[in-house]
Amino acid sequence: MKKSDIQGFLKKESEIDRESHVIFEYIFETLLDPLEAAAHLCQETSTAQWKRPGVEEDFRPQYAAKVISLDVLDKSSISAFYTNAEGVSSYLRVKVRIAHPYHNFGTAIPNLLTVAMGEGAFFSHGITAIKLIDIEFPSAYLADFQGPAFGVGGLRKILNVHDRPMFFGVVKPNVGLDPESFTKLAYESWLGGLDVAKDDEMLADPDYSPFKRRVELVGRARKKAEEKTGEPKAFIANITGEVDDLLRLHDIAVENDVNMVMVNVLAIGLSAVRMLRKNASVPIVAHFDCIAPMTMHPWFGVGSKVMTKLQRLAGCDAIIMPGFGERMKTPDDEVLDNVSECTKPLSNILSSLPVPGGSDWAGSLPSMYEKIKNIDFAMVPGRGVFGHPAGPRAGAMSLRQAWEAIKGGISLEDHSIDHPELLAALKTF
Amino acid sequence: MKKSDIQGFLKKESEIDRESHVIFEYIFETLLDPLEAAAHLCQETSTAQWKRPGVEEDFRPQYAAKVISLDVLDKSSISAFYTNAEGVSSYLRVKVRIAHPYHNFGTAIPNLLTVAMGEGAFFSHGITAIKLIDIEFPSAYLADFQGPAFGVGGLRKILNVHDRPMFFGVVKPNVGLDPESFTKLAYESWLGGLDVAKDDEMLADPDYSPFKRRVELVGRARKKAEEKTGEPKAFIANITGEVDDLLRLHDIAVENDVNMVMVNVLAIGLSAVRMLRKNASVPIVAHFDCIAPMTMHPWFGVGSKVMTKLQRLAGCDAIIMPGFGERMKTPDDEVLDNVSECTKPLSNILSSLPVPGGSDWAGSLPSMYEKIKNIDFAMVPGRGVFGHPAGPRAGAMSLRQAWEAIKGGISLEDHSIDHPELLAALKTF
DSSP: OOHHHHHTTBOOGGGSOGGGEEEEEEEEEESSOHHHHHHHHHHHHSOSSOSOTTOOOOOHHHHOOEEEEEEEEEEESSOTTSOOOTTOOOEEEEEEEEEEEGGGTOSOHHHHHHHHHSHHHHTOTTEEEEEEEEEEOOHHHHTTOOOOSSHHHHHHHHHTOOSSOEEEEEOSSOTTOOHHHHHHHHHHHHHHTOSEEEOOTTOSSOTTSOHHHHHHHHHHHHHHHHHHHSSOOEEEEEOOSOGGGHHHHHHHHHHTTOOEEEEEHHHHOHHHHHHHHHHOSSOEEEEOTTTHHHHSSTTSEEOHHHHHHHHHHHTOSEEEEEOSSGGGTOOHHHHHHHHHHHHSOOTTOOOOEEEEESSOOGGGHHHHHHHHOSSOOEEOOSHHHHTOTTOHHHHHHHHHHHHHHHHHTOOHHHHHTTOHHHHHHHHHO | OOHHHHHTTBOOGGGSOGGGEEEEEEEEEESSOHHHHHHHHHHHHSOSSOSOTTOOOOOHHHHOOEEEEEEEEEEESSOTTSOOOTTOOOEEEEEEEEEEEGGGTOSOHHHHHHHHHSHHHHTOTTEEEEEEEEEEOOHHHHTTOOOOSSHHHHHHHHHTOOSSOEEEEEOSSOTTOOHHHHHHHHHHHHHHTOSEEEOOTTOSSOTTSOHHHHHHHHHHHHHHHHHHHSSOOEEEEEOOSOGGGHHHHHHHHHHTTOOEEEEEHHHHOHHHHHHHHHHOSSOEEEEOTTTHHHHSSTTSEEOHHHHHHHHHHHTOSEEEEEOSSGGGTOOHHHHHHHHHHHHSOOTTOOOOEEEEESSOOGGGHHHHHHHHOSSOOEEOOSHHHHTOTTOHHHHHHHHHHHHHHHHHTOOHHHHHTTOHHHHHHHHHO
16 A cells, blocks of 8 residues: 555544444554555555556545544564564554444444454455454434333333343253153242343254243243242243244243343344334344454454443343453453443443343342442353252242342342241352 | 363263254364363353252253364464563463254344343453354244345346346445436446446435435436446445344335345344345345454454354345455355355355455456355456546446456456457556
């Protein structure tokens, strides 16, 4: 790229009309002059060829993406893919903010993704590895999105839970278990104090547990549990399936008194979630399957924060995400970033309920609450409820007891002295 | 995991009923005993909790995924994510084949993806990084898939091209160009010998080039070019947009004599492609946007071969993929693997046309043909046609001239002596 060409892809941040631009933030590694590499990135994601041969014209002023800031972060002695170019012992690592006039791509999610993480971004000249770490949207752009229909407030109203985190639980075992036994486990967990029982993300419509039969039984049990406990209860049916089958599955669930649905977001695609949002009559819960292959590498792919924000825009009322603890391979500050993406102000868009998940149980509630620092979250144990030695009712009780301890300002150990379910949990998990 | 529990996730390959299992092949890195790590992987992707507390039962024999082979490949002194665990200087790298009874998840693509690359696979205990590198499907599983409606044979019939590769071209410039000028460029390229002109993957339905207006003009020009040249011509309209808008865009294209449609596969989601396939009346062309963030890292994510296979199953008649050459950051053998995934026998599924793309022009045709070793592919230049100094007609002519040279067994240089379009291409690109 000629030096004069680079200038066509640069602009001062103060000169950008924020309402007409989406800002993409990337980190990348390069062997080129970083500004030249960033200009290539702008070129590849917008006006790759900005004129016709033989015609005096330049589409860049109006249509090119522009570098608005660039910071050199550090050097790395090894490339993100191990394979250093011959003789190269150091890669510059750079953070860049790019303002893109969104009239180029519009507000359909697939066209946004194409620009943000498509060929242009990932095959840009001179950039050996790249990660999209954030997207900032102006309110004019967000106005086109529905976002969650219920949000945290709506979920609280449905569950009548206003003064504590919500307690979700994944019925386990599930793979191989018949619907009758499955329903019994869910019912027991509700009686013990779970607000929301749910399908596992892998349980869809197999022969051993046909979707229709499962939601029939579990919907009925949910109503029974509400009568018995006097508390609203929810079941989340996993309607993950082919895109042209989602609404049918949603309708079967709702007709059978199931009051929430779950989709594995990247498995069906973000745009399919947005379609579901336009047609669903109950809250939509998102599961994080298939996101990690894009997000886990620190210097390559797409930041999990970006995916959380997009799930919120697409209309997910609750977002199950990799939570705290070693098993979930996600640093605490990344979990907290994702929690914050769910609930922080975002123009006209309601908040989503953050549900950090992974190997939780009564004993992980105190540190979870301490880290999140407010009650607008849900925990979603599996084994921590359904693997409790005294069964799921006791498992659910142990969660509520843990919360009582926290509110009472005493330790779980002390509280467990006269709460055998909590005591058993402390001994088991 | 107890030693006795590991056994529940192992089986000899010869004891597996191939028609009832899908086989997932992964490479991963671990600090554990590799067999234990592989057993965890099976557990997490199938019967995570295989019994109810207090009930004597074991779902593993019928429902667990099983390790059927394991090879230790090598050791790496650095983890795929750089961040070695404290004091660790070596990770084992392992290849494993896992047989999964597919009655667990069925033949809906999102449920397959959930198992293959979901939470279970990417958050499995003791596995510090993992890559899904292949999936093998039995014919009973494939029988549920439609695959491409046209395939390579169908595309050849439509284009009446039987004895050479097909010549596609991306109209450039596109971002910022009005539909009238765009159409003129496409028309010129057809007259010069291009079989197929196409929208850029970033060009959808912007104000400066409304989809409907563009396909009206370009559909009409396509018919005119057919009359003028006596050859069938195709235009590929990019219908990438929200999932619930795909069929409307498809219909607008087809009503306006546009005879192929393109989708950015992972931007809309594989399942949406399958839905489109059931409803489309013209060939579906896939573009690789948003795949690279999952596939580029050698030891993490998902193999590009897997994504190619899934695109074929979903029903893509042509698959544009990262091609040869440094710019596309893809080793030649990986490109060739993907080419082969498009065309190799796959039960009842028709072949897809492989279209390796990226900075091609007349001069890259000989080596492309030499590497692929047969004519069942298309090339898809952008600038190589539309950036030709004498315009797109000359650019398209230079491709056909390059093919004449190859068939005549002479060098492009020699052939260019009395073919000025080829000569100009050789001088420019």
